[in-house]
Amino acid sequence: MSDSPRRSSTLEQRAIDHVPADERHGKPWHLFTLWFASNVQITGLVNGALAVTIGLDLPWAVFSILVGNLVGGLFMAYHSVQGPKLGIPQMIQSRAQFGFYGAILPVAIVVAMYFGFALEGAVVNGHAVADWIHVPYAAGVILSNLATLAVAAVGYKLIHAVSKYLSLVSGVVFLALFVQLARHLPAHYHGTSVNAGTVLLAISIFASWQITWAPYVSDYSRYLPESTPAKSTFWWTYLGAAVGGSWVMVIGAFAAVVGGDALGDNSIGFLAHRFPAVSGLLVAALVLGGIPGSAQSPYGAFLTALSGVSPTGRAKAAPRARTLFIVAFTAVTTVFALLAGAHTMDLFQNIILILLYLLIPWTAINLTDYYLVRHGDYAVQAFFRKDGPYGRCDTGAVVIFLLTIAAEIPFINCPFYEGPVAKALGDADISWIIGLIVGALAYYLHATHRRAGVLSPTSAKTPAEPAPSSGHSDLPSGSTTSHGSA
Numbered sequence: 001m002s003d004s005p006r007r008s009s010t011l012e013q014r015a016i017d018h019v020p021a022d023e024r025h026g027k028p029w030h031l032f033t034l035w036f037a038s039n040v041q042i043t044g045l046v047n048g049a050l051a052v053t054i055g056l057d058l059p060w061a062v063f064s065i066l067v068g069n070l071v072g073g074l075f076m077a078y079h080s081v082q083g084p085k086l087g088i089p090q091m092i093q094s095r096a097q098f099g100f101y102g103a104i105l106p107v108a109i110v111v112a113m114y115f116g117f118a119l120e121g122a123v124v125n126g127h128a129v130a131d132w133i134h135v136p137y138a139a140g141v142i143l144s145n146l147a148t149l150a151v152a153a154v155g156y157k158l159i160h161a162v163s164k165y166l167s168l169v170s171g172v173v174f175l176a177l178f179v180q181l182a183r184h185l186p187a188h189y190h191g192t193s194v195n196a197g198t199v200l201l202a203i204s205i206f207a208s209w210q211i212t213w214a215p216y217v218s219d220y221s222r223y224l225p226e227s228t229p230a231k232s233t234f235w236w237t238y239l240g241a242a243v244g245g246s247w248v249m250v251i252g253a254f255a256a257v258v259g260g261d262a263l264g265d266n267s268i269g270f271l272a273h274r275f276p277a278v279s280g281l282l283v284a285a286l287v288l289g290g291i292p293g294s295a296q297s298p299y300g301a302f303l304t305a306l307s308g309v310s311p312t313g314r315a316k317a318a319p320r321a322r323t324l325f326i327v328a329f330t331a332v333t334t335v336f337a338l339l340a341g342a343h344t345m346d347l348f349q350n351i352i353l354i355l356l357y358l359l360i361p362w363t364a365i366n367l368t369d370y371y372l373v374r375h376g377d378y379a380v381q382a383f384f385r386k387d388g389p390y391g392r393c394d395t396g397a398v399v400i401f402l403l404t405i406a407a408e409i410p411f412i413n414c415p416f417y418e419g420p421v422a423k424a425l426g427d428a429d430i431s432w433i434i435g436l437i438v439g440a441l442a443y444y445l446h447a448t449h450r451r452a453g454v455l456s457p458t459s460a461k462t463p464a465e466p467a468p469s470s471g472h473s474d475l476p477s478g479s480t481t482s483h484g485s486a
Contacts, residue, residue, distance in 0.1 A: 012155025015318040016306050018380050019087040024225040028232035030160055031080065034220055035240030037167040038213075038293040040174055040248045042124055042286050043117075046267050047209050048252025051202045055193025058185070061253040064199055066246050068206025073242025075363050076213040078371070080237035083221025084228040085376055090218035092307040092383055094362070097369045097443070098401070100311075100386040102393035105401065106362045107308035110215040111301055113355045115333065117212075118297035121148075122337035125290050128268040132283040141337045144287065144294070149330045151295040152302075153323045156223060159299065163292040167240075170289035173282065174248055180274055181254040189257050197426030201413055204429040206249060208356035210241060211432070214363045216300050298326040298333075311386055350415060357412060360432050361404035364439030365397060372440075373447040396446045404439040408432075 014023075051061035082093060091110055094103035122141050125148075130140030151158050191198075221233055259270045268286050272279035302325045370376060382388040411431035413422040422429055 010154060010157050011319050012157065012322070013318055015321065016089050016092050016303055016310060017384075019223050021226065024084075024087070024223055026160070026224050028224065028228055028236045030164070031221060031233065031236040032240040033167040034160055034163040034292065035213075035237055036244040037163040037170055037240075037289065038296065039241055039245035040167070040170040041290040041293050042128065042268055043121055043290065043293065044209070044245055044248040045174075045177075045252035045255060046124060047205070048249025049256035049267075050205055051249075051253050052191070052256035054202060054205075055191050055198050056202055057191035057194050058189050058253060058257055060191065060194055060199055061202065061256075062250055064202035065206050065249040065253060068203040068208075069210055069242045069246040069249065071203075072207035072210030073238050073245065075367065076210050076217050076241060077234045077238035078367055079214045079363070080217040080221050081230045081233045082370060082376075083218035084224040084226055084233055085230070086218070086378060086380055087222050087226065088218070088380065088383065089222060089303040089307065090215050091304045093218070093370075093378075094307070094366065095383050096374070096378055096390050097365050097394065097447075098397045099391040099393040100388070102391075102395070102398050104308045105398060107304055109355075109358045109362070110304045111308075113212060113215065113359065114297045114301035114304065115329075116355060118294070118301070118329070118333045119336050119340065121290065121294045121297065122333050123340050124267065125287060125294060126337055128283055128287045128290075131269045131272060132280065132287055138338055141334055144290075145330050145334050145337075147291055148294040149298065149326055151291055152297075152299040152326050152330075153319075155299065155319070155322065156220070159292060159295055160220070162295070166289050166292060169285050173285040173289065174251055176275070176282075177271060178247075178251050178254070181251060181258055184258050184274075185254060186257065195426055197413075197422075197428040200425075200428035200430055204356065204432055206245075207432055209245060209249075211363060212355050212359055213241060214359065214366075215304065216296055219300055219303055220296075298329045301329055302326060311384065354414070356432055357405060357408050357435070360408065360435035361401045361439040364404065364436045365401060365443045368440045368443050369447060372444055373451070394450075396450065397443065400439065400442045400446060404435050404442065407438045408435045 048061075048065055051064050052058070056064065079090060082090070086093065091103070091107050094106050097103075098106065122145055125144035126137055126141030128140070129135070129144045130137045133140075133143075135143075151162055217237060221228075221237070224233065255267070255271065258274075268283055271286070272283050275282050299322075302322050305325065306321075379389065382390055386392055408431035410419040410421040411425075411429065411434050412419045413427050413429040413431075418427070419431075422431075
């Protein structure tokens with residue numbers, strides 16, 4: 001069978017509607033290069049430096065980075081499995097848990113998340129471009145955002161293609177940084193706050209980096225053939241994200257030990273000074289390496305926002321609609337990045353911690369529904385029916401989502417608030433663990449009772465659920481513990 005016009009076109013023609021079999025393409029290993037490129041970039045390095053800036057010494061910083069990434073990466077990789085199976089973007093799947101209109105709540109939060117990460121990326125990349133070609137910071141922000149806009153507007157294929165090549169570039173650059181920074185590590189470095197509470201706080205930060213990818217992942221696996229083994233999707237995603245993220249964040253911790261406050265003030269400028277002979281080439285590589293991850297913010301924001309407002313999932317003239325949205329999104333991001341300017345480390349830490357508290361209940365509910373309640377069996381056409389079997393609003397799921405956020409509050413430790421339990425635990429932040437457990441257990445009980453007929457979604461009409469569109473998913477072996485907690 002010859003390729004369909006939609007499949008052969010580089011410019012993505014679809015929005016959030018289902019991808020049919022004749023348009024499916026790609027290999028599972030493409031997920032590795034995508035998520036490796038998205039993690040092995042300058043913002044990942046900046047994130048890793050936080051372990052040192054909050055007071056840990058280097059061994060405990062490395063420990064926290066590894067635990068946070070390797071645990072957090074499990075959840076985002078399990079979300080990735082949903083893409084080939086269902087053939088739709090990540091957030092529209094929330095209609096099965098929250099109902100057609102109820103899903104607008106998590107959708108709004110995820111759009112805010114995309115904006116937060118786009119803002120942080122614009123600040124970091126703006127400084128990088130300014131250093132690279134010697135222009136004012138404002139010009140650097142505008143130029144970097146234009147590159148991001150171009151890739152995001154073309155869509156899925158170009159994001160994957162750019163990632164393939166830039167993952168190699170980023171790998172070489174960060175290997176050189178790793179060797180160079182390791183050579184300059186001091187013989188002794190004493191942290192200012194090495195205790196269990198700070199270690200747990202650091203683990204939360206790094207787990208949140210991976211978990212906040214969760215609303216992204218099906219967007220970039222949904223074009224893979226439905227026959228793609230779930231194990232392949234899971235492991236290629238996990239290796240690219242968790243292993244790549246761990247590595248670049250360890251380099252960030254090295255850089256923070258070597259450079260101190262200089263790294264936070266201008267991370268790429270600091271790194272360029274470590275390689276004066278090739279500083280221009282280094283900065284160029286760092287700037288280019290951030291493109292795939294940066295492009296995912298406006299692209300994902302478009303898919304997510306459309307999930308909240310489109311009943312059919314089809315955007316009329318999808319490429320034009322995507323371009324108009326991305327231009328508007330990027331323009332707003334540019335304005336805020338120009339106002340933000342400095343204090344990147346504090347800005348980034350606040351963004352990712354707030355988003356962690358809000359996204360944990362969603363990921364717990366979504367994964368519990370997919371793996372433990374429905375076992376991957378969904379009627380895909382029902383996602384686009386407001387009076388379909390998933391209802392208009394599942395009040396129970398919405399209440400569980402909000403109550404899970406409330407359950408996290410006593411365990412929170414962030415720059416603007418510390419809960420009483422976190423204080424009693426020596427400033428430890430385990431709110432994400434509490435959120436996963438409470439959200440998963442509460443939703444499982446609610447969903448199983450609802451499907452048994454004890455509870456039902458709030459809807460004007462709630463017909464019986466149709467037969468599933470496909471069979472049970474092939475779960476990766478050796479990873480069942482995350483099913484129980486998610």
